[in-house]
Amino acid sequence: MSSLFSMEIPITWYLLLSAVLFSLGVVGFLIKRNLITVFMSIELMLNAVNLSFVTFAHQWHAVRGQIFVFFVMMVAAAEAAVGLAIIIAVFRARATLAVDRIDLMKL
Amino acid sequence: MHLILFFLFAGFCLAGAINLLVQSHPINSALSLIVVMTSLAVLYLLLGAEFLAAAQVIVYAGAIMVLFTFVVMLLNAGREERTMGSRTARKVGFPAVVAILGILATVILKAQGLGVAGLRDGITSTEELSRVLFHELLLPFEVTSVLILIAILGAVALARHGDGDPHGNQDPHGNGERTAGK
Numbered sequence: 001m002s003s004l005f006s007m008e009i010p011i012t013w014y015l016l017l018s019a020v021l022f023s024l025g026v027v028g029f030l031i032k033r034n035l036i037t038v039f040m041s042i043e044l045m046l047n048a049v050n051l052s053f054v055t056f057a058h059q060w061h062a063v064r065g066q067i068f069v070f071f072v073m074m075v076a077a078a079e080a081a082v083g084l085a086i087i088i089a090v091f092r093a094r095a096t097l098a099v100d101r102i103d104l105m106k107l
Numbered sequence: 108m109h110l111i112l113f114f115l116f117a118g119f120c121l122a123g124a125i126n127l128l129v130q131s132h133p134i135n136s137a138l139s140l141i142v143v144m145t146s147l148a149v150l151y152l153l154l155g156a157e158f159l160a161a162a163q164v165i166v167y168a169g170a171i172m173v174l175f176t177f178v179v180m181l182l183n184a185g186r187e188e189r190t191m192g193s194r195t196a197r198k199v200g201f202p203a204v205v206a207i208l209g210i211l212a213t214v215i216l217k218a219q220g221l222g223v224a225g226l227r228d229g230i231t232s233t234e235e236l237s238r239v240l241f242h243e244l245l246l247p248f249e250v251t252s253v254l255i256l257i258a259i260l261g262a263v264a265l266a267r268h269g270d271g272d273p274h275g276n277q278d279p280h281g282n283g284e285r286t287a288g289k
Binding site: 007008009010011012013014015016017019020021022023024025026027028030031032033034036037039040041043044047050051054055057058059063064066067069070071073074075076077078079080081082084085086087088089091092097098100 | 109110113117120121124125127128133136137140143144147150151154155156158159162163166167170171174175178179181182184187188189190196200201203204207208211212215216218221222223224225231235236239240244247251254255257258259261262263265266268
């Protein structure tokens with residue numbers, strides 16, 4: 001039991017978790033049919049990439065990787081504010097959130 | 108300890124992400140996304156990024172997800188109807204997802220020289236972080252603050268109800284009042 005408590009885990013597992021989370025975000029982007037949930041899948045992908053940034057910052061003892069995550073967070077906050085404002089504007093114009101019905105620009 | 112914490116919170120992460128996909132009500136998806144983000148904060152802490160763990164909880168799980176749940180409730184978003192989506196998404200999208208995951212996994216598993224992470228590793232102190240941020244990367248930091256300012260202006264301009272707008276009400280159904288939020 002004491003060996004279990006002192007065990008270290010390989011960096012690879014963090015990277016694999018990040019890859020799986022990113023793929024789940026892409027799947028969500030493809031299968032979700034609600035505008036807000038599609039947007040949430042994008043946030044999930046951003047978080048997955050942040051995890052691999054932090055992992056590599058830990059691996060190479062580089063502070064700049066963590067600062068990059070900080071910038072990604074700030075940009076994500078700005079993106080969420082503007083994106084949700086766009087969603088509100090779309091809902092006001094079309095009275096629906098289903099992505100199948102928002103097809104004005106579709107060929 | 109590291110092992111147990113990693114498996115516990117990686118499991119929470121994956122469960123939350125899968126729950127985000129299978130729930131059909133947006134508010135449930137938002138709540139599972141909060142679970143994912145909070146578990147990621149613990150994983151950041153395990154990797155020694157204490158400032159980012161705090162920022163993850165405050166900015167992501169706090170601010171951004173409050174915005175999401177606020178919009179879900181404001182727009183009164185109901186259950187989504189499940190359709191099969193477009194043919195392009197089925198034929199190109201899903202093979203692309205499998206390809207992305209496969210390529211990433213092969214690259215990661217084949218990578219040499221990756222170390223281990225343990226609880227005894229040092230923690231990057233906030234002092235160290237801010238020293239780099241405010242000395243070497245001061246200009247990007249200031250540019251980002253301008254970006255945030257522009258985003259605030261854009262969000263307000265997009266979400267306001269268009270009084271003062273010469274084109275007036277662009278709402279063809281006349282039901283803008285219940286979404287105006289004022």
